[in-house]
Amino acid sequence: MSSSYSYVFGQKTYTFKNLADLMAKATPKRSGDILAGVAASSSQERVIAQMRLAEVPLKTFLTQALIAYEDDEITRLIMDEHDAKAFELISHLTVGDFRNWLLNDTTTVELIKQARAGITPEMAAAVSKIMRNQDLILVAKKCPVVTAFNNTIGLENHFSTRLQPNHPTDDVRGITASILDGLLYGNGDAVIGINPATDNVEQTIKLLNVMDQIITKYEIPTQSCVLTHVTNTIEAIEQNAPVDLVFQSIGGTEATNSGFGVDLKVLKEAQDAALSLKRGKVGNNVMYFETGQGSSLSANASFGVDQQTCEARAYAVAKKFDPLLVNTVVGFIGPEYLFDGKEITRAGLEDHFCGKLLGIPMGCDICYTNHANADQNDMDNLLTLLGVAGCNFIMGIPGSDDIMLNYQTTSFHDALYTRKVLNLKPAPEFDAWLKKMEIFTNTDTFSLNNNIPSGFSKSLEKVIGLK
Amino acid sequence: MPKKKNLPLEKTTSNVVENPWSVLREFTDARIGLGRAGISLPTSHLLDFQLAHAQAQDAVHLPLDIEYVCNQIDNTSFSVNLTSKTVHKSDLQKKGHETILLHSQAVDRFMYLQRPDLGRRLNEESANLLKNIQTPEYDLAIVIVDGLSSLAIKENAVNFIDKLAQTLSKDSATWSLAPFTIVEQGRVAVGDEVGSLLKAKATLVLVGERPGLSSPDSLGLYLTWDAKVGLPDANRNCISNVRLDGLSYDEAVKKTFYLLKESRRLQLSGVNLKDRTTSDEIEQIQSEENFLLN
Structure with a gap:
């Protein structure tokens, strides 16, 4: 960790004090790294750092931990689970060669899969720093990650949505109205997932019951989740609540997770508890994680490591627990970490790429807040790019407006746009259900029913005031 | 037993398909039942959103x-x-x-x-x-x-x-x-x-x-x-x-x-x-x- 890196350019020798410093300075510009004081001080220094980083052998990442092995359980997780046999495929490469290898036509989906257990989050982060947006898209497309619970998520040319029916007071009718809206717009195959307004075990159980009853009555091939703290969900399971997925926000350093009030032990406990319920009809991926660049710095737990590398390290945590879904909440954290639409777009593509390369079922909450310098057009751009890159899922929310969390994410309409222009299908089990329920009149052309589907008409008759 | 035909068609005014469940907005401020032009937002709702975003951006700086x-x-x-x-x-x-x-x-x-x-x-x-x-x-x-x-x-x-x-x-x-x-x-x-x-x-x-x-x-x-x-x-x-x-x-x-x-x-x-x-x-x-x- 102590060895420095230098690069002679013209008359000038650039020196980077260690690998973490080199990585940080090689990172495409973003406000969070400037806030942390780790960013390059000029555009030229940034590119020089990228050139020097390109020369670093991948092997170096196995001997120079960015955060000390003794100090951090995530470093220990990464090092202890590293597969030396899988690494043999790429062990001769530098970071620069690794980019070429990933882009090579002969590097197939299968080959990446074979090498995967030998790739550490730091290697993925390093190579991403010297890749252009189109590289991040092209390689991510070669890394499909398929998972299953009550349906199958992440198949090639499929694109799923989390139906996010949040309500500022957890009003059950309000939540139900948003669920209905989402279903009738063909959304909700990744999960129906509620962010509760307050962290409360009792409320969690009530919301779980509401979703379970709807899913059961309409025989919807999907899963539900209340995005509460993992310890609340464990309690809910103990009280026999119908828990499909366990949610937790995670970060890439032990101290970040301690800020979230979790560690690897409690995540394992939660996974075991959810598995014991045996509720998955198609598969056993029971975890749902959210991440996002900037969470470590925000918790004062980044230790001089740039925010994108911290983020990639979080994927090692996710991977350990075989999640059904992982998404970066890319623009949620605010302009102090990702200043504008350009930085949000870049981060979204990096996170999706690193997640997929490391083998986690990556989705993205394509979003922004009202204090960031971004708008709907920025989101349209990132949405389209991620659709092309093979992103597993996005959020779906009524009219892009989350009235509980106070931010803007992708809408039910946005999801249909992406499916239509890129010809991407919902999860196959859900697709069949949409057809059966006559929500789409034609699932091939994504044509919605102009009438209220008959399966819903009886329930709606009374409440809509129709005769 | 209610029949499907008892329910009115979603109103189709010119190029916009409206959603009869928009009345459920009495239960939530969420932007449900917006209707659609093709599969996209109708113009009126698109512009409503743009205005709300402009106001929220202004509020941050008050x-x-x-x-x-x-x-x-x-x-x-x-x-x-x-x-x-x-x-x-x-x-x-x-x-x-x-x-x-x-x-x-x-x-x-x-x-x-x-x-x-x-x-x-x-x-x-x-x-x-x-x-x-x-x-x-x-x-x-x-x-x-x-x-x-x-x-x-x-x-x-x-x-x-x-x-x-x-x-x-x-x-x-x-x-x-x-x-x-x-x-x-x-x-x-x-x-x-x-x-x-x-x-x-x-x-x-x-x-x-x-x-x-x-x-x-x-x-x-x-x-x-x-x-x-x-x-x-x-x-x-x-x-x-x-x-x-x-x-x-x-x-x-x-x-x-x-x-x-x-x-x-x-x-x-x-x-x-x-x-x-x-x-x-x-x-x-x-x-x-x-x-x-x-």
Whole structure:
């Protein structure tokens, strides 16, 4: 960790004090790294750092931990689970060669899969720093990650949505109205997932019951989740609540997770508890994680490591627990970490790429807040790019407006746009259900029913005031 | 047995397919039943959204009306045993108000948005002000912080404090309250510094939450036991979205009071302190039918 890196350019020798410093300075510009004081001080220094980083052998990442092995359980997780046999495929490469290898036509989906257990989050982060947006898209497309619970998520040319029916007071009718809206717009195959307004075990159980009853009555091939703290969900399971997925926000350093009030032990406990319920009809991926660049710095737990590398390290945590879904909440954290639409777009593509390369079922909450310098057009751009890159899922929310969390994410309409222009299908089990329920009149052309589907008409008759 | 044909077709006006379930908007402010042009947003809803976003962006930059909030506090007669007006009436209060005015290290909104670290700490003058006062140990410090919506503070902070004070005054245990403080350009964690300098056992931060498109005025409440600079967020309990159209003051007070009592009993706050209050709103709704289960 102590060895420095230098690069002679013209008359000038650039020196980077260690690998973490080199990585940080090689990172495409973003406000969070400037806030942390780790960013390059000029555009030229940034590119020089990228050139020097390109020369670093991948092997170096196995001997120079960015955060000390003794100090951090995530470093220990990464090092202890590293597969030396899988690494043999790429062990001769530098970071620069690794980019070429990933882009090579002969590097197939299968080959990446074979090498995967030998790739550490730091290697993925390093190579991403010297890749252009189109590289991040092209390689991510070669890394499909398929998972299953009550349906199958992440198949090639499929694109799923989390139906996010949040309500500022957890009003059950309000939540139900948003669920209905989402279903009738063909959304909700990744999960129906509620962010509760307050962290409360009792409320969690009530919301779980509401979703379970709807899913059961309409025989919807999907899963539900209340995005509460993992310890609340464990309690809910103990009280026999119908828990499909366990949610937790995670970060890439032990101290970040301690800020979230979790560690690897409690995540394992939660996974075991959810598995014991045996509720998955198609598969056993029971975890749902959210991440996002900037969470470590925000918790004062980044230790001089740039925010994108911290983020990639979080994927090692996710991977350990075989999640059904992982998404970066890319623009949620605010302009102090990702200043504008350009930085949000870049981060979204990096996170999706690193997640997929490391083998986690990556989705993205394509979003922004009202204090960031971004708008709907920025989101349209990132949405389209991620659709092309093979992103597993996005959020779906009524009219892009989350009235509980106070931010803007992708809408039910946005999801249909992406499916239509890129010809991407919902999860196959859900697709069949949409057809059966006559929500789409034609699932091939994504044509919605102009009438209220008959399966819903009886329930709606009374409440809509129709005769 | 109802028949499908008894239901009207979704109205198709020219190029827009409307959604009859848009009437469910009586249950939520969420933008449901917007209808569609093809699979896209109809023009009217597209432009409504653009306007709301423009307004929310403007709201972020509106400065807190300090004078207004101070006057509100001065003109509210909080339960007498709670405030310690006689103890701190000295040079602490600027402009003759009962409230201590503080400022974070972020000098303006531009810096505030880019440097959250500065918003979490008091500037030197403010820190010295609190250091130089002799305070007894208080049971509770209420810290008002502008955050990302000064409107939330202006509309909700004092009304909420008034109701909370009434509840606290009826408690069997006594609650000694530190002088009220207002922090400009502050973030939640600035309350840690204020609370520890005021020697408060519990600190309750009232902060303006980031404005949403439908809610530019949402107040957040953060409770911390034994606040100290640098505490992780897992040590806090949060109650969100307190405003007229969100979580009612009564509900918010009920939750806050429960958390305060439990925090005091267990001598902690955060993930190990669970909110086990029963929500009246949820109870009430449970007794009604979930329309999708009809």
